[in-house]
Amino acid sequence: xxxxxxxxxxxxxxxxxxxxxxxxxxxxxxxxxxxxxxxxxxxxxxxxxxxxxxxxxxxxxxxxxxxxxxxxxxxxxxxxxxxxxxxxxxxxxxxxxxxxxxxxxxxxxxxxxxxxxxxxxxxxxxxxxxxxxxxxxxxx
Numbered sequence: 001x002x003x004x005x006x007x008x009x010x011x012x013x014x015x016x017x018x019x020x021x022x023x024x025x026x027x028x029x030x031x032x033x034x035x036x037x038x039x040x041x042x043x044x045x046x047x048x049x050x051x052x053x054x055x056x057x058x059x060x061x062x063x064x065x066x067x068x069x070x071x072x073x074x075x076x077x078x079x080x081x082x083x084x085x086x087x088x089x090x091x092x093x094x095x096x097x098x099x100x101x102x103x104x105x106x107x108x109x110x111x112x113x114x115x116x117x118x119x120x121x122x123x124x125x126x127x128x129x130x131x132x133x134x135x136x137x138x139x140x
Contacts, residue, residue, distance in 0.1 A: 060122075095119050099113060
């Protein structure tokens, strides 16, 4: 069994990630909090960011979410006739505009470039969940 199918069958990796040869010289890489190990190309930086995103989401959740609906602040766009997942995309666009401003050489006064990328990533995940909920692909 090749690496990809081996790790796919263990549900350790997303389908789109290509695993390098286990006989390579890269060694064992630790994933996340040390619970997932595979041979091949490192994804530790990627998984470190995923962990940061989780912490960021949990922290902001206490400010914006509600116990009964963690995405209540994003769903609020429905009060204006905008589907929740589209409202999420609009919020992502605001972050993209900030990145465009920075890319054009301007200084960002409030949030930095990394903050904008992190927020966009979290909004992307929330938007996907809301989209799936709307179209019956995941339980609400």
